Amino acid sequence: MTTRTENGEIPGSAGLLTRPEKDRYRERFGVLVVCTDAAMQEAVYLEMRDRGWRCKVVTV
Numbered sequence: 001m002t003t004r005t006e007n008g009e010i011p012g013s014a015g016l017l018t019r020p021e022k023d024r025y026r027e028r029f030g031v032l033v034v035c036t037d038a039a040m041q042e043a044v045y046l047e048m049r050d051r052g053w054r055c056k057v058v059t060v
Contacts, residue, residue: 008019035041041057048055 004019033044035044041059045055045057
Protein backbone atom coordinates (compact mmCIF):
# COMPACT_ATOMS: atom_id res chain seq x y z
CA MET A 1 0.00 0.00 0.00
CA THR A 2 1.36 3.43 -0.94
CA THR A 3 1.56 6.03 1.81
CA ARG A 4 -0.10 9.31 0.88
CA THR A 5 -0.10 12.79 2.36
CA GLU A 6 -3.23 14.43 3.77
CA ASN A 7 -4.09 15.88 0.34
CA GLY A 8 -3.75 12.49 -1.41
CA GLU A 9 -0.31 13.01 -2.95
CA ILE A 10 2.41 10.38 -2.94
CA PRO A 11 5.44 11.59 -0.93
CA GLY A 12 8.35 12.53 -3.19
CA SER A 13 6.13 12.91 -6.23
CA ALA A 14 6.48 16.71 -6.32
CA GLY A 15 2.69 16.84 -6.42
CA LEU A 16 2.56 15.18 -9.83
CA LEU A 17 0.82 11.98 -8.76
CA THR A 18 -2.62 12.20 -7.23
CA ARG A 19 -5.21 9.52 -6.65
CA PRO A 20 -7.44 9.11 -9.72
CA GLU A 21 -11.18 9.46 -9.24
CA LYS A 22 -11.70 6.01 -10.73
CA ASP A 23 -9.38 3.01 -10.89
CA ARG A 24 -8.75 2.40 -14.60
CA TYR A 25 -6.22 -0.42 -14.22
CA ARG A 26 -6.89 -3.33 -16.55
CA GLU A 27 -4.84 -6.50 -16.31
CA ARG A 28 -3.13 -7.51 -19.56
CA PHE A 29 -0.99 -10.43 -20.61
CA GLY A 30 1.68 -10.64 -23.28
CA VAL A 31 4.55 -12.63 -24.70
CA LEU A 32 8.01 -11.21 -25.34
CA VAL A 33 10.07 -12.72 -28.17
CA VAL A 34 13.81 -12.03 -27.86
CA CYS A 35 15.31 -11.50 -31.33
CA THR A 36 18.97 -11.59 -32.30
CA ASP A 37 18.80 -8.52 -34.57
CA ALA A 38 16.49 -6.02 -36.29
CA ALA A 39 15.93 -8.28 -39.30
CA MET A 40 14.66 -11.10 -37.10
CA GLN A 41 12.49 -8.63 -35.16
CA GLU A 42 10.89 -7.46 -38.39
CA ALA A 43 10.36 -11.02 -39.66
CA VAL A 44 8.75 -12.15 -36.39
CA TYR A 45 6.57 -9.05 -36.25
CA LEU A 46 5.34 -9.47 -39.82
CA GLU A 47 4.65 -13.18 -39.29
CA MET A 48 2.65 -12.58 -36.12
CA ARG A 49 0.76 -9.65 -37.64
CA ASP A 50 -0.10 -11.72 -40.71
CA ARG A 51 -1.51 -14.39 -38.40
CA GLY A 52 -3.87 -11.80 -36.93
CA TRP A 53 -2.05 -11.15 -33.65
CA ARG A 54 -2.01 -7.64 -32.20
CA CYS A 55 1.68 -6.77 -31.82
CA LYS A 56 3.88 -3.97 -30.61
CA VAL A 57 7.52 -3.52 -31.60
CA VAL A 58 9.96 -2.52 -28.83
CA THR A 59 13.70 -2.05 -28.65
CA VAL A 60 15.51 -2.15 -25.30
